[in-house]
Amino acid sequence: AQKVTQAQTEISVVEKEDVTLDCVYETRDTTYYLFWYKQPPSGELVFLIRRNSFDEQNEISGRYSWNFQKSTSSFNFTITASQVVDSAVYFCALDTSNTGKLIFGQGTTLQVKP
Amino acid sequence: NAGVTQTPKFRVLKTGQSMTLLCAQDMNHEYMYWYRQDPGMGLRLIHYSVGEGTTAKGEVPDGYNVSRLKKQNFLLGLESAAPSQTSVYFCASSSGMRAFFGQGTRLTVV
Numbered sequence: 565a566q567k568v569t570q571a572q573t574e575i576s577v578v579e580k581e582d583v584t585l586d587c588v589y590e591t592r593d594t595t596y597y598l599f600w601y602k603q604p605p606s607g608e609l610v611f612l613i614r615r616n617s618f619d620e621q622n623e624i625s626g627r628y629s630w631n632f633q634k635s636t637s638s639f640n641f642t643i644t645a646s647q648v649v650d651s652a653v654y655f656c657a658l659d660t661s662n663t664g665k666l667i668f669g670q671g672t673t674l675q676v677k678p
Numbered sequence: 679n680a681g682v683t684q685t686p687k688f689r690v691l692k693t694g695q696s697m698t699l700l701c702a703q704d705m706n707h708e709y710m711y712w713y714r715q716d717p718g719m720g721l722r723l724i725h726y727s728v729g730e731g732t733t734a735k736g737e738v739p740d741g742y743n744v745s746r747l748k749k750q751n752f753l754l755g756l757e758s759a760a761p762s763q764t765s766v767y768f769c770a771s772s773s774g775m776r777a778f779f780g781q782g783t784r785l786t787v788v
Contacts, residue, residue: 609779665772668722
């Protein structure tokens with residue numbers, strides 16, 4: 565079975581706090597791709613990152629960083645020094661076919677208070 | 679830079695009515711998808727297409743039909759709308775590397 569679990573339904577933090585969004589995935593495939601998308605209140609889906617299963621290097625992009633650990637089947641997302649504009653729903657997703665066909669987690673709603 | 683365009687953006691239907699949602703992409707992508715988004719459930723795949731003239735069922739296909747007569751268009755049809763189909767619908771296209779999403783269609787069935 566292929567599945568993505570985002571156990572945190574809602575997270576609330578105060579601006580400038582660091583926050584980590586958890587993502588756990590299940591697949592028997594050895595080649596797969598993991599994604600994070602952001603959905604701001606306006607509703608569109610914004611691509612954040614794509615990571616393939618052979619690349620376990622952590623990635624940092626500005627205030628965003630991603631920790632991929634195959635041993636625990638996790639692909640966690642950390643926002644450092646959060647800002648109000650980070651308030652959104654964040655989705656983790658899995659692609660085992662490399663066609664863009666995605667299996668989504670339930671999403672985590674992040675609220676950053678000023 | 680249109681990307682993926684969905685029409686319409688909002689719609690209210692009465693139970694039993696039919697409608698078609700249109701998705702158009704200008705990136706020459708082979709793969710196209712229809713998802714629905716419901717609170718607490720993420721996005722779930724309804725139907726998808728791996729090329730012009732092909733369609734396949736996703737996770738939640740019941741009550742929907744699709745067609746892909748032209749490579750750039752992917753149509754999602756509801757033959758007899760039900761309140762359970764109230765949702766936000768997203769279309770996406772992909773060349774394989776990543777999916778590009780439309781802005782979404784908010785559909786309410788009353």
